[in-house]
Amino acid sequence: MLLWLVFLPVIGGFIGWLCHVCLQRGVVSVNVQIRWSKLPIIVAFITICITLLMTIILWIDAVNVLNQGENWIKEINLDWIPLLGIHFHLVLDGLSMVVITATLFIVLLTIVYSSKESLNNLGLFYLCLLFMTSAIMMLFVIADLFLMFFFWEAVAIPIYFLISLWGRRDSSSQLRFNGASKFLIYTQLSSLLMLISIVSLALINWNLTGHWTFDYQVLTKTPISSDTEFLLMLGFLAAFIVRIPFVPFHGWFIEAHMESSTTGSMMISGLLLNTAAFGLLRFVIPLFPNASIMIMPIMLVLALLTIVYAALVAFNQTDIKKLIAYIHIALMGFVTAIIYSGSVVAYQGVVIQMIAINLAIVGMFIISGLLGECYSTRNITQFIGLKERVPYLSSFTLYFILAVLGIPGTANFVGNYMMLLGSYSTFSFYTIFLVIGLLLLSISFIVRMQPIFYGAVDKGAAPKYLLSKKDLLLLSSTLIVLIFIGLYPQVVLDMSYSVVNQTQQYITTERVGE
Template structure:
């Protein structure tokens, strides 16, 4: 593609599209409120098209990417202010997460076709702006630029939960905002120190700069505070179930599919290569927190009566496997962690869409309100079964590959940690199969379910691609491994060279 700034275009295309949506709203609604249902559909369609174009741009970036090259590619750099520059670039790790982001966003907007009826224009704008900020996090190669994108993403997500969420949406939105903001303020202080010490905010410069081991400890803690909340890790995970339950379906999808992955990405991009001594020092503690997250939140998930809250706690447990893999400090574990992030992004997103299908019909997420859905919704039950098996980690699904490799990598580093994590696999089967049995099998006992209809075309279009990827990556995991292998080895080599 020569000198074409594909990353800049890809990053800011959704933001430009947000302005276009405003024009569409004005043209169709004549400036009156939301312009009615027809205008709302037009705005949603515009959002889907813009986000689909962004996905096409990310595919174009993928097509030019050399998977055998370990360093950053498609680099764009423009002078900004002093040691700070507008620098973008990707490696296998970041581009894989960009592809996940751009793939899920049009699905989120399409899934909102029938569920969002108020302030549709503002809703679409919030999602498109959020997409720009999420992509920006993964393509930034400058500390200040990364921080701007990382923090700016809080605003549209805060609005999505706080305006279009459930009855306790304001409480959940503020809890989400405050948890993530407080952790990130510590990271900002650490960033200022790093820029002064190294004389640059450039990632490539900072990766080669050696910080004193004592200083590394404090820098690691400051960054870790932010990433732990974002991942989220126990015990700073309590904002997640509230945010998931109150968020609209699409909000839950993007929260589980992308925003949680920023924590794992941060540990891999900053903690391991830039603070290797501190990462090694905190390894046992991270293993302990990962095992607690896996076991404790799995048990909590089992006792939930709300489908969304159950899947939310399940997400915390699965992110525990990501933590285990990252801090195993070996290729198997780190590759497994990256694979698990991508796999969870697909499966968890699908499960929230699955819940959204019946919620749009019944307006309740209580497990007790369902039962016997297979009698009226056989196609729905089939998709639900596939994603249940993926979440459990059944061989043949992408969920199996990620969990297995993180445990193998963890076993090489600490047998006790892998043994503890293995309990989570058992517990996940318990709570997911219990959920499936209670909602899908048996006879219909709730009279309101007698007339419930199976999935419509839009729901098919949203969920079928996720089902295909769950199976594709389950049977052909090398499609991801071959793409991320060079980046993984580079991260581990920087860590080994810095200790």
């Protein structure tokens, strides 16, 4: 069932693409082509619904497995390249269950919203979208480092096409490919460093044991010197901080959002950034616990600089998508800093916040798309009288702004509270600076967004814009999930506890050893 879970989306994507090709090549009559022109989105929607249903069934099984003291819910371990000890090794645990469920929910929202956009070549579009979904889900269950690198690179392919083929149309074609090219260059250079670290770690283990393996559970037990461990960790860290993204490696992220459609922005913010935070928890800390402690001061400083820089730059933004992108960068910097605290409470807060941030940011991108439809611009200074112009949208906008900032009753509040509570016991002085950074971020976001709610509206020139039932469903469902996790976070905490507790043990063991 685990194989079906991770490969079903890409299978559905290929089926939708083949249906679109058959329709376009005149295999059927013109009337049938028109009637079934939306077939790719129907196939994509049904595929994700089935995959989400499988996830719910596995979630129920996971509760029983974890109650029995087991860490792994499902496991697949097949030989792939025996000569090099490379296995097709997948492990589904509590943390994977949480992030996969959140991923599928966001993809479902994205598919529904994409039906509003005028997209060419629908078959290829949904193939890219579902291929990206499968690749990211694979990253969440992989236990072989070579396989992890394979799918880490694979994720970049659909994102490149989502930006370049279905992004903003400009008079200059060179500008249209700028964000996609930047993303590809940043990813390739940083991933090359990670590949060198992966091969070096496997080679060190081979010299010690005489056996090739890329299994990260085995490699965590490989004895290496402190200097070597630090250098190998830098290779992994280079790949992850580019996708988090840390300042000054955030240029691709801003350009990608500026040039992407709303659907593309939802996929990039909702799915891609979580892979980097997950990678820090899953791979960097277990493989390099001593080096993680050594680099912690540097990472904390870089994270704080990222938060402050993004918050200050957000003050001057007039493009709403650019503003949301900088807010997201700051929030991910905050999450990254807490990952180095080594506290179980903080780690559980990180898991909740990984879900909450992405849902809130996806909600804000949906709102940015609706505002663009209503005002025919993305310039915030042109958004006047939202309360009168678009009924209900002002309420949703205010809610998601406050959710991003972490008000009580939302999942963001629970995540922030647990992260700060856990990190305070590890680095109390630094936590105070983090709180100040979050306050600065809150001020900048409110200052930029508050003026859009009021103002004089010329009723003759600007008729009311009514949200469709689809718009209300998208915003309401996202809102309900954030409130549900905010009021009942235990369902997520119980599922992820065993994994984050094990991750915390790597840090604790090294600190005791010192």
